[in-house]
Amino acid sequence: METSRREVLRTGAAVAVAGSVIGLGGGWGAAAAVRTPAGAAAARPPFAGEGVEPAAWRELRRRLSPAAGLYRPGSAEYGARATPDNQRYAFVRPTGVLACATESDVVTAVRWCAEHGVPFAPRSGGHNYAGYSTTSGLVIGLRALKDVVPQGHRLSLGGGATNSDVYKARAANLYFPGGRCPEVGVAGLTLGGGLGFNDRKWGLTCDRLTETRVVLADGTLVRASDNENADLFWACRGGAGGNFGINTGFVFDAVPVARLRATVFDLTFALDAGVQVMEDLRHILDADRDNDFDVRIGFKHAGDGTTSLWVLGQRLGDENALRRLFTPLLQLRPTRAFMEERGFWHAQDYLMEPLGAKEAYASKSLVPDQWPTPDTVAAVAEWTRGWQPGPGRATGYITLFAMGGDSAAHRPDETAYPHRRATFVIDIGTHWKPGVPPGEVRALLERTRAAHHMLCRRLSTRAAYVNFPDPDLRDWQHAYYGANYDRLVAVKRRYDPAGLFHYQQAIGRPRV
Ligand SMILES: Cc1cc2nc3c(=O)[nH]c(=O)nc-3n(C[C@H](O)[C@H](O)[C@H](O)COP(=O)(O)OP(=O)(O)OC[C@H]3O[C@@H](n4cnc5c(N)ncnc54)[C@H](O)[C@@H]3O)c2cc1C
Structure with a gap:
């Protein structure tokens, strides 16, 4: 069942704020089961879609928008879609790769994974160094959500846009500081900080973010900005991707560069x-x-x-x-x-x-x-x-x-x-x-x-x-986030209390 965006945003905000605070230890079962190769730290057991009935996959397909693509092992495009940029993690074979075509597809995917206990990992540009956007569960791909649209002095982007989508669009000659690799996703870049050749002039990529839309673990879609879900917004500027929800859209304060x-x-x-x-x-x-x-x-x-x-x-x-x-x-x-x-x-x-x-x-x-x-x-x-x-x-x-x-x-x-x-x-x-x-x-x-x-x-x-x-x-925890780590754990507890969003270095992961 799909709800209008405005309604989802409204109800989503209410649900998110009402999220209870419970420990993060118990909920790691539906984790993004990434195994790590030579020299990497301890791994979770592989998940290959065991226990997910064919009927459940058919149900997922039925709930998706017509333009969405669902690729299972054996299908023609599976190989190319499953493999992340970093070939070190090419051996991790997802049980499915979902190419979302709409925000509703992202909502559907998160709800379906939660209902069926399927681990998942969001993927935008797929350039994570440590393979954190791959999984033996479901890869939730956002690349098709790549529109770059000017709104006054701002740029609005889909959650799957890459650096090159921004540079190619040159929308209204507006620019915000991005990274150097054309295929890196603006999502991963922004959520972890974002360094580029213009950060000394105009700040990190995350510094120009004014608003983002996020599908939370309970399947609701919320807006985060200085005025709404401000703690989530704070966390989305450096707290790293894959921790609090799936960001389906970003709005950046942009700089006019036509004359520069x-x-x-x-x-x-x-x-x-x-x-x-x-x-x-x-x-x-x-x-x-x-x-x-x-x-x-x-x-x-x-x-x-x-x-x-x-x-x-x-x-x-x-x-x-x-x-x-x-x-x-x-x-x-x-x-x-x-x-x-x-x-x-x-x-x-x-x-x-x-x-x-x-x-x-x-x-x-x-x-x-x-x-x-x-x-x-x-x-x-x-x-x-x-x-x-x-x-x-x-x-x-x-x-x-x-x-x-x-x-x-x-x-x-x-x-x-x-x-x-x-x-x-x-x-x-x-x-x-x-x-x-x-x-x-x-x-x-x-x-x-x-x-x-x-x-x-x-x-x-x-x-x-x-x-x-x-x-x-x-x-x-300390190396990446310094004194901000405890606050990130508090945000995690609020928006993802059961730890549905999970990978080896996810916020709130018990220290070893
Ligand atoms: C060749 C190369 C060049 C690079 N150059 C730079 C650079 O110039 N500056 C710089 O700062 N960094 C650079 N990086 C690092 C880059 O910023 C990170 O790897 C970034 O996380 C990649 O983002 P992505 O969307 O491509 O990655 P992905 O692998 O898709 O995602 C990264 C993480 O975010 C999660 N995620 C993905 N999409 C979403 C979403 N929509 N919502 C929530 N979570 C999501 C994933 O699950 C994963 O945990 C570079 C990396 C590479 C490999």
Whole structure:
């Protein structure tokens, strides 16, 4: 039975607020049963749809909108739809993949899973590092809900829109800070924070969110904003996807960019230049009073054995101004030095990550509030130099995302994303081609673990970015959320008291 959206919103809000507060320990039975491979933490037993009668599947099909797709093992499109972006988790085979076509489909799916005890995982872009949007139960896919619609100075998005949907739409020349990978979902990005080349200027993606619609565990659809379900809204800005409900829509406060120009830069150096490059960039960032400058710095050892230090980013404004700023950097003899002034959208096109063949990947992150010393930068370069690609020709990298500026304009408790004093978000990772044997994967992960350990010690932090989730991380509650964790547990108890939304690092999961 389907209800009109307005009615659902009204009743949903009432039900959600009335949600009782009970312990979270007992309800993990209908969990997203994700098993984790080499090097990852403890797993739940697999679920392969046992006990779900064919009649129940037929009933689900009947309750869905005509445009929705339901794919079971054996059907033609199942393979492509079941597999997440991260090939490390391609072995997890869902009992079904639902391509929702409407918000009502999402409501139907959540209710059906609850009624039949089927674990589920929402999926938008499917780019979760730790495979948390895959499950041996039902994948609830939102990709078809991807409209990008201007509303005055705001942009309204469906819950399955990706970065590329926003860039392609260029709706009314309105923009909000997004991420770099075209296929990453705005849902996952926003719910965990959202870093991009414009966060120093206009804040994190989650900072521009003004409203979101959420299907809760009891199957109701509610609106969350500063004025409605404000605690849920707070949690949706950094508390990570898959914890409180399924977000079917987002509204962002946008910036008009039609007249803006940006100069993109893409420089490559030898690793030996690392200390001086970092020093020069520090001066540029320190002097960047208007937060026009944003940069990522990558130390990389590619699978083919080549090493490089890349510096990629943009400065809002003209090319001459950037060239003046970069005079000391250019004296360091980069092997590549591309700089070009472009219209705003054209600049974002340049910064988008090129799509390649799908690979397996794993990442660890660190979020320091201090600048790395020259010794630390030299140690990062040394680790990169010593990376062994192994028979799988795996890439090893350490990437630093510059923070500060407007991303630091909030108190750590103002949104669930807590790392407001960060100098950088650091991504320590590896990617490899599918098919590398588990022993070799363990060796790759051990190498990233060593770099993480070294940087934890040198930067005196264990803080981590929840959108680079690491299944091996101990005390992830504190690392991802800092002092905000207890408040997130309270929100979880209120909106999902039985713990229906669940995965290995879900909010409220008992500490081990
Ligand atoms: C190649 C690559 C590049 C990246 N670049 C950046 C970057 O530039 N900046 C940055 O900040 N991060 C970046 N990330 C990390 C990225 O932000 C996270 O992986 C993000 O969670 C992905 O969102 P998604 O919707 O694609 O993922 P999904 O895997 O679909 O979902 C992520 C989590 O949210 C849940 N979820 C999905 N949809 C919904 C929904 N509609 N409602 C509620 N929960 C939902 C899932 O169950 C899962 O737990 C990158 C990741 C990759 C793999």
